Amino acid sequence: MSGGTFVGMPAFPEAAHEAVGNTTLRANLRHATHTIRDKRARAVAELDDWAELRAAGRRVKDHTLRHLDRYLVQLEESVVRAGGTVHWAADADEANRIVTDLVKATGESEVVKVKSMATQEIGLNEALEAEGIHAYETDLAELIVQLGRDRPSHILVPAIHRNRGEIRDIFAKEMAGWGRPAPEGLTDTPAELAEAARLHLREKFLRAKVGISGANFMVAETGTLVVVESEGNGRMCLTLPETLISVVGIEKLVPTWRDLEVFLQTLPRSSTAERMNPYTSMWTGTTDSDTADGPSTFHLVLLDNGRTDTLADEVGRQALRCIRCSACLNVCPVYERAGGHAYGSVYPGPIGAILSPQLRGTQSEIDASLPYASSLCGACYEVCPVAIDIPEVLVHLRERVVQGGEATRHGTKVMLKPAKGHAAERAAMRAAGLVFARPGALRAGQRLASRTRRLHPRTLPGPGRAWSATRELPKVPAEPFRDWWQRTQGARSKGKGNDA
Amino acid sequence: MRVALFLTCVNDTLYPDTGRAVVKLLTRLGVEVDFPMAQTCCGQAHYNTGYRHQAEPLARHFSDVFGSDAYDAIVTPSGSCGAMVRELYPRMGERARAEGRGDGLARTLAPVVPKTYELTEFLVDVLGVTDVGAYYPHKVTYHPTCHGLRSLGLGERPTRLLRAVKGLELVELPGAEECCGFGGTFAVKNSDVSAAMGTDKVRHAESTGADVLCAADNSCLMHISGTAARLRTAVRPVHIAEILASTEEEPLS
Ligand code: SF4
Numbered sequence: 123m124s125g126g127t128f129v130g131m132p133a134f135p136e137a138a139h140e141a142v143g144n145t146t147l148r149a150n151l152r153h154a155t156h157t158i159r160d161k162r163a164r165a166v167a168e169l170d171d172w173a174e175l176r177a178a179g180r181r182v183k184d185h186t187l188r189h190l191d192r193y194l195v196q197l198e199e200s201v202v203r204a205g206g207t208v209h210w211a212a213d214a215d216e217a218n219r220i221v222t223d224l225v226k227a228t229g230e231s232e233v234v235k236v237k238s239m240a241t242q243e244i245g246l247n248e249a250l251e252a253e254g255i256h257a258y259e260t261d262l263a264e265l266i267v268q269l270g271r272d273r274p275s276h277i278l279v280p281a282i283h284r285n286r287g288e289i290r291d292i293f294a295k296e297m298a299g300w301g302r303p304a305p306e307g308l309t310d311t312p313a314e315l316a317e318a319a320r321l322h323l324r325e326k327f328l329r330a331k332v333g334i335s336g337a338n339f340m341v342a343e344t345g346t347l348v349v350v351e352s353e354g355n356g357r358m359c360l361t362l363p364e365t366l367i368s369v370v371g372i373e374k375l376v377p378t379w380r381d382l383e384v385f386l387q388t389l390p391r392s393s394t395a396e397r398m399n400p401y402t403s404m405w406t407g408t409t410d411s412d413t414a415d416g417p418s419t420f421h422l423v424l425l426d427n428g429r430t431d432t433l434a435d436e437v438g439r440q441a442l443r444c445i446r447c448s449a450c451l452n453v454c455p456v457y458e459r460a461g462g463h464a465y466g467s468v469y470p471g472p473i474g475a476i477l478s479p480q481l482r483g484t485q486s487e488i489d490a491s492l493p494y495a496s497s498l499c500g501a502c503y504e505v506c507p508v509a510i511d512i513p514e515v516l517v518h519l520r521e522r523v524v525q526g527g528e529a530t531r532h533g534t535k536v537m538l539k540p541a542k543g544h545a546a547e548r549a550a551m552r553a554a555g556l557v558f559a560r561p562g563a564l565r566a567g568q569r570l571a572s573r574t575r576r577l578h579p580r581t582l583p584g585p586g587r588a589w590s591a592t593r594e595l596p597k598v599p600a601e602p603f604r605d606w607w608q609r610t611q612g613a614r615s616k617g618k619g620n621d622a
Numbered sequence: 623m624r625v626a627l628f629l630t631c632v633n634d635t636l637y638p639d640t641g642r643a644v645v646k647l648l649t650r651l652g653v654e655v656d657f658p659m660a661q662t663c664c665g666q667a668h669y670n671t672g673y674r675h676q677a678e679p680l681a682r683h684f685s686d687v688f689g690s691d692a693y694d695a696i697v698t699p700s701g702s703c704g705a706m707v708r709e710l711y712p713r714m715g716e717r718a719r720a721e722g723r724g725d726g727l728a729r730t731l732a733p734v735v736p737k738t739y740e741l742t743e744f745l746v747d748v749l750g751v752t753d754v755g756a757y758y759p760h761k762v763t764y765h766p767t768c769h770g771l772r773s774l775g776l777g778e779r780p781t782r783l784l785r786a787v788k789g790l791e792l793v794e795l796p797g798a799e800e801c802c803g804f805g806g807t808f809a810v811k812n813s814d815v816s817a818a819m820g821t822d823k824v825r826h827a828e829s830t831g832a833d834v835l836c837a838a839d840n841s842c843l844m845h846i847s848g849t850a851a852r853l854r855t856a857v858r859p860v861h862i863a864e865i866l867a868s869t870e871e872e873p874l875s
Contacts, residue, residue, distance in 0.1 A: 135812050142814040436720060455801045459818045495812060497805025497819070498670060500772035514713075520672030547807075551668055555676045558631065558662040559683065568635050592817035593809075593848030596636050603629055603638035607657045611645070 131466030133491035138460035147283055151458055154282045159452045161395035162505070168397075169387070178384045180509045183443035186375050187433060193342040193375050194424065200345025204407020206420040211369075212532075213427050214244035220423050221246060221334065221367055222253050228365050230255075230331050236349060236356040237261035238336025239277065239446060240369045240425055242468040243481075246334070257334065258300070258326045260355040262319050269296040275462030275470065277448040278393050283461055286310040293318050301325055323355065333363035333417070337370045338445070339385065340422075343378045346406040347422070350389060350399035357403045366405070366417035371425050373433075373442040385445055388507035392447035428481030434530035437518040441476045443508040450502035450512060456495055465492065472502035476515040483531060484523050490541040493519035524548060568602040575600065623749075624654040626688050628698040628707075628738070630840075631663040637840045643867035643874075644699050644741060647756075650867075651749060660687045666706040671807045674714065681711055682730055689733040695748060696738045699863045701770025701839045704740035709773050711735055740770060741863055742779040742838055752782045757870040759789030763832040764862075765823065765846070767839040768801050780838055780862055787865060793830045797822070804845035820849035827857045838862045 131137060141147055166172050186193055198208045211217035225233055233250065235241065235257050247257040247268075259268045266281040267274050270292045274280030281289065290310040297304040302322045308314055335356065337347040347368055349356050360366060376382060390396045409416035433439050451457045451471030462470035466488040467478040475496055479489040493516050496502075502512040522529060524547070526540040540548075557563045575598040601609075625648065629641045641657075648655045664684055665677030684707070688696045698704050712735055715728025745751055764784060770776040784792050803809065803819025810816075823846055827835040835850075835857050837843050847859040860874075868874035 135814065138812065139814045142818050148818075455803070455819050456812070456815050459815045493672075494808065495815075497768070497801050497803060497808040497812075497816070499768035499801035499805065501768075501799075501801070504772055517670055517672065517674075520670075521674055522672075524672040525675065547671070548673075551671065551673045551676055554663075555668065555673075555680065558665075558680050561660045561662055564631070564662050571635065592813065592852060593820065593845065594851035595848065596844050598636065599638050601638060603634045603641035604657070604659060606638055606642065607645075608659070611657070 131488040133487045134460070134464055134466070134495040135491065137464035137466065137488075138456075138495070141461040141464055142459050144461075146285070147461055148459060150283050150285050151461055154276075154279065155452045155458050158395060159449075159505075162392060162449055162452065165391040165395040165397065169391070175384055175388050176507055176509050179388050179445070179507055180443060182376060182381045182384060183445075183508055184440075186377060187373065187439065187442055190372065190375065190433065193377055194372060196342040196377075197340055197345060197375060198424075200341075200343065201407060201420075201422050202345075204345045204420075205410065206345065206407045206422055209421060209423045211423050211425050211427070217244050217369060217423055217425050217427070218246055218249035221369060222250060222255065224365070224367055224421055225250065225255050225332055226253065228332055230365075232256050232258065232326075232330060233332040233334050234258050234260050234326050234330040234359045234363065235264075236333065236335035236359045237264045237280075237351070238334070238369065239468055240336045240371050241334060242274065243371075244369070244425065244427065246369065258323075258330075260323050260326065260359055261351070262316070262353055262355070265319055265323070266292060269293065269300065273463055274468060276451055277446050277469065277471070277473075278451075279448075283463075286312070286315065289315055297322050327355075327358045327362055330359070330363050332365045332367065333359040335360060335366065335368045337368055337374055338389070339382060340370055340375050341377075341379055341382065342375055344406055346379070346404050348382065349401075349403045350386070351401045351403075352394060352396075352399065354401050357401050360403050360405060360417075361415040364417055365419040365421075367421045367423065369423045369425055371427070372429050373444075389445050389447050392445075392449040392505065392507040428483075430533060431530040432477075432480040434535075435480065438476070438480050438515050440510050441473065441480060441515060443510055444473050444477065445508060446473075447507055449505040449507065453501040453505050454496075455499065455501070456497065460495070465495065472496060472512045472516075473510070476510075476512055476519060479519050479522075483529070484519065484538065484541060490523045493517075493523055565602070565604060569605070571598045572600055572602060623652070623694050624656065624692065625695045625697045625744070626690075626693040627655050627657045628661060628664075628684075628688060628696050628703070629657065630698060630700045630703045632844070633699065633840050636844065637861065640699050640840055640861045640863050643861070643863040644697070646872075647754060647863060647867040648697070650869075651745075651751065651754060653749070656693070658687045658690075664703045664706045666703055666710075667806050669706065669710060669714070674717065678714060678718070678727060681714060682727070685730050685734050688737075693737070695744060696734060697741055697744045698738065699741045699838065699861065700841070701740050701767050701774055701776065702841060704738055704743075705769040705773035707738040708735055740774055740776060740838065742776055742783055743774065745783060745866075746779040753786035754783065754866050756787040756866045756868055757789050758787050758865045758868045758874065760834050761791045761793060761830075761832045762834045762836050762860075762865065763793050763795040763827055763830045763857075764798070765795055765802065765827070765835055765837045765842070766798055767837050767842045770838050771799060776838070783866060784836065784862070788870075790865070793832050795830060795832075795835075796826045798826075802842050802846050804842045806841070809845055816845075817849065820845055821853065824850045824853055824855055824857065828855050832857060834865075835859045836862050836865055 276282040665680035668677035718727040
């Protein structure tokens with residue numbers, strides 16, 4: 123099965139445990155993320171107005187999200203005017219059904235795909251397969267993932283966790299089963315691997331009558347969709363087939379062409395560290411002449427799948443500003459060690475940790491663990507080209523996990539109960555709160571700890587055991603600071619509560 | 623100049639030497655230091671783990687203890703606790719307001735926010751000194767902890783202070799800006815990843831050949847030194863306050 127499934131994933135710490143122990147995986151990830159993060163920093167440093175661009179991107183997105191209803195209607199009108207058809211999908215099932223029916227109506231049983239997060243989010247390939255329709259990924263990294271029956275590990279570089287040797291083996295073993303086999307004696311040089319993929323894919327491009335894509339942006343004023351990419355495979359899928367079906371999250375909207383100016387600068391620099399994307403394809407509705415390139419039938423499937431619920435959350439909604447550049451993944455020390463699969467969704471890394479629990483809710487084990495998959499170091503916020511305060515949203519979602527509270531699910535307000543398994547922690551927090559509420563209690567506790575310091579164990583019981591398994595515990599000093607202060611300088615103190 | 627020392631619960635309980643160093647250093651620089659004994663904890667651990675409502679009484683208590691006009695500034699040798707007050711107290715006030723609980727919390731917390739300084743910030747920005755007259759004949763590498771670096775934007779302040787220390791040789795730490803992996807409850811909840819991050823930090827410090835790894839936050843240093851002890855490395859984690867307090871007459875032991 124290609125693509126794999128994300129449901130029933132274990133919580134993040136267990137999933138990460140394996141990755142941390144896999145030295146090849148860690149070396150692959152480390153090498154790739156460090157290379158690209160350094161390049162990104164250089165590409166960003168070239169622009170004097172980066173801070174302004176970042177602020178502008180944030181403003182455009184916030185404005186659009188605030189008036190999303192209005193701009194979506196405008197988009198629909200523009201797309202229809204240009205000869206396209208617009209479909210609205212509330213969730214993954216509905217979107218999959220719409221696309222499957224559209225493909226079936228063409229009588230085709232094969233489609234070529236442009237790399238798209240939205241279609242992965244809804245598991246479109248699997249849904250099509252179940253109806254006897256084969257979906258072929260045409261992005262090189264996506265092809266590697268599909269042939270390897272693997273899951274993507276990174277937004278931009280889905281096969282980031284694979285090295286060249288592994289890719290060669292996958293091509294040699296699997297290509298034949300999907301179409302043109304890999305050439306005899308294929309080596310792991312990049313040129314040979316690329317050529318093997320090119321030949322394999324060319325066959326698919328020339329045969330396909332239906333293309334499926336996502337979009338990086340949709341422009342409300344004209345109904346134009348935009349895809350930016352590095353390889354040009356997307357452009358082949360967007361121009362060769364007769365029918366084009368684009369599945370796009372409703373948050374990908376910008377009001378005007380003018381707004382693209384900002385993102386076409388910030389996106390490539392943040393993602394591939396390029397000044398401009400090698401391929402920027404834009405299409406508006408259908409092509410009416412037989413001789414022109416482009417589809418004669420165009421369908422736009424607008425995907426909600428938890429986005430309006432996310433929009434209803436004042437703190438969390440900023441996650442919808444995301445332009446999927448993946449810069450936050452490349453700087454994240456947790457992603458670097460845990461790998462993308464541990465996040466249990468097509469959105470890994472810091473953005474995945476805040477987006478998935480909002481799109482899917484925090485009820486499952488994996489979704490409840492994601493807000494904790496961060497040390498709150500803030501590196502992600504610093505690089506984000508639309509200034510999403512990821513640490514702020516993480517803490518906000520932690521609150522939802524441990525305390526429950528109000529959230530919106532499927533358009534209605536619900537009161538969430540706290541997630542299971544936090545009772546001990548809640549009790550500890552409450553106890554700590556009581557101690558800290560009274561300086562006298564804190565002091566008594568410190569004195570007790572000091573007096574019994576020789577008896578302290580070297581390993582901690584309960585949840586603390588994980589700490590002491592890999593780190594030495596600090597030794598409790600003979601005298602806490604406040605006792606020293608009282609003993610030596612107490613008379614000088616004029617502050618409140620000095621008799622505590 | 624009269625300042626209130628906000629030592630933080632971790633320093634008070636586990637690292638009293640850092641507090642003594644701050645008192646010694648500030649006194650030497652002519653600052654009158656007070657330690658309000660009623661202080662406990664700023665609420666950072668509660669807040670960051672998702673217990674914002676439990677953090678609120680601690681924040682109120684903090685304001686109650688430190689809000690007095692008698693202090694010109696509140697100084698803390700902890701970047702993350704400093705960031706809690708400066709960055710997150712205002713946010714707690716805003717959230718309370720957004721929840722329809724009025725301006726009360728925001729008003730209570732407001733007085734302490736602009737007065738709170740991390741130690742190196744206080745030295746450089748308020749006292750205007752970079753040479754604090756310290757002597758410390760060791761090879762030192764500096765780890766800028768995440769909250770100091772990104773929330774407070776300490777920038778070059780700590781390294782400027784270190785460079786002015788007599789006898790001290792400052793060497794650059796590879797991957798300095800990467801998180802050490804502590805992150806409060808992260809170290810427990812995601813122990814494997816946390817330990818892997820800590821190990822890399824220690825290995826990087828080792829690679830510099832430094833005797834001492836210095837930082838401005840004992841929570842991170844606790845994690846790093848716990849890892850260093852396990853890895854049996856020669857690098858010794860030391861808080862920057864202790865280095866700055868060390869003099870020829872009274873060297874840091
Ligand atoms: S959250 Fe920001 S940095 Fe991360 S992928 Fe989205 S836009 Fe890029």
